[in-house]
Amino acid sequence: MKKILLLLADGFEAVEASVFTDVLGWNKWEGDGSTEVVTVGLRDKLTCTWNFTVVPEKTIDDIQLEEFDALAIPGGFEEAGFYDDAYNEQFLNVIRHFNEQHKPIASICVASLALGKSGILEGLNATTYNHPASIRTEQLKNFGANLQQKRIVQDGHIITSSNPGTAFDVAFLLLEILTSKENVRHVKDLMGFI
Template identity: 35%
Template sequence: MTGTQILMIVGDFGEDYEIMVPFQALQAVGHEVHAVCPEKGADDSVKTAVHDFRGDQTYLETRGHDFALTHGFDEVTPSDYDALVVPGGRAPEYLRGYDEVLDAVRHFFEADKPVASICHGPQILAAAGVLDGYEITAYPAVRPEVEAAGCSWVDEVTTDGNLVTGQAWPDHPEWIAQFLDLLGTEIDHASEAATAD
């Protein structure tokens, strides 16, 4: 599958790497990614946060970038998209309070479309009531919440049906690779190298 249209739901103080890295990586292999946030438009941005792991019992948070949205939330129709990305950070704790966010998430599960979620992103999936019966992972502190939503827990990046989950941004290489597999993305390195000359 090439040229896939992917919806990414972001919000203020979402994790910087978990927004920026998949946003750019998915575009680099030919997918179109639309980043949206409730109550914000295409000319707006969200503030990101960088979560670092330095030996404390939880992560350290510092200010990240201003991430420009591509569309207003009310401008997009979930059924127009082939896949969904739900990053982590602090944004999911408030984004899960928007009915339109939960409805959008439910669409991708009801239609069995590929979904990638990482870190605290599964908080939104739990609130949408779509995790029952899945095997997933998330940021470890979210484990009680997602298990209460009916899923079983694993400690590694995992793909179960239409859902790919990871624990945090250090999982990016495997998490993004599994999502690309789920999307059916084919990367032709030989032809790219030939056209680069």
Template identity: 40%
Template structure:
């Protein structure tokens, strides 16, 4: 069995949360049944104020005393908006410690869009190729150098066990990429086909 934490902060963007839940939910119905894969939502409190006035209920309430890095195969950090409290939440020391623990255990770490800023704040992008949101005025992308990262203006960038992505659309692509990584290309294509994403299926 494989399990991934999906950390939802205040201000997280729904389009960067839902693809992982939906894709792996569909995988349980139409995908490979050989291995169970769970995406488990977690947040500081039971309820989270996501972007655009959505209130979400996470499955787990974050507890600093629990060694999540020993139980989970990786962690996914959706991006979000500062005016909804996102950057305040990801700069919390307890959250940065959590990311460092996953990094020290060589677990898979995925930062979607401005979620890459969370990885930078935790100090785990030093010397790593990374991307983040680079449209509008590049104010987030320009922060990568401050964290010691090597900025790459691409939609998805992988550096060993760390993935960073550049926009809300990339969450869907990354969701299918993760499914392929933990199962197989054939299984990913089967799930994508059944979800109607025919452009992802090999002709």
């Protein structure tokens, strides 16, 4: 069984988290059965962007990082307090741990800025929310990343993406890394993506 740590910052965007629980959950029950997602936050209760409350299964203090095979992080909104958690040292240390172990790290949209803040994107190809009116791409470059104007960028074991519209593709790419192309095709078919 592959255990995926779904790391949630306060103010995360629910749809960007749910793609991981759905895709990896469908795989658990209908695919090759090899994936299990554990939702983890810095506190017992989190508020999503646009205000509904989520109770993660565990807090960072409750878990052993060594037990997990991959890390997934949804983005969120500054107005909802996303960066208060995403730039917290405890949060960043989780990212650093997975990077040191060369385990897959999948981020959606501005979650790549937490990766950048942690220092792991220095000299790597990456992307983040890239709407022309947004300041996020400049912020990513300031963390030392080589900004790529692509929807999804994979550099080694790290996946970054440019907007919420990439969310399902990022989740399927993580599933492919953890299982196989054939298994992803099977799950996509069952979920109506093929």
